[in-house]
Amino acid sequence: MEVHRLFSVPILQLRLSTHNEYVFNYPKVGELKNNKPVSWVGAVNTTFPKAKGDNIVSKEQLERLKNDITKEIEVAFLHLNLTSRFTIDEFWYNIYEKGFGQEAHDHLSYNPVTDPLWSGVYYHKNCSSIPTVFLRPDSKFRCQLFDGCGDSQIGDAFLGNWSPQVSDGDIILFPPYLQHYVFCDIDDVETRMTFSFNIDRTTGDICREAWDRDFSVPWDSGQGGTQPPEMPS
């Protein structure tokens, strides 16, 4: 017998080798300001969509950190034979304390031309006990569930969500379409800090490939439309 595992979702876990060189002016628990964007639900202290430098992380630290993360990703992409033509565009930090969190969301932009290539999180401080939860993109797998299915030899095929085990200093790269959330529900004396970012393509050619990829499947049931939209010129 052979088991085929189809359509896997890639998540890359890297290590920021310069992690220990970064110390910021962390706000204390109880002093954290909730400044979430209007469209977000969970409370969070964030610089979304772009950190510009402030009294917590200086502009110089931001630039250096972004460069260091870019270098780690370049090595990983080279190792996996992925594209070297990318840039980190949006780059922001989130700080959480108990009761703070982010509801399920993805990083798509509603336009395949401007969708990120990858998205990422750098787990900077106090993250190991408060993981990101990634959600499976489809729900139809539920028709196969049964009591104890997770213990079967193909239990991984029945996973509805998944959380990476991370240590501070880890970087997780994930597809921008993958929904994820985080919720701080444990008492802690320290705030949790992550940096989030999107990785963009650097050439128009790759944008066209992405568009063709997204709409190359038969455009029929379940897509909510009958024809793929025109690609903008």
Ligand SMILES: [Fe+2]
């Ligand atoms: Fe996110």
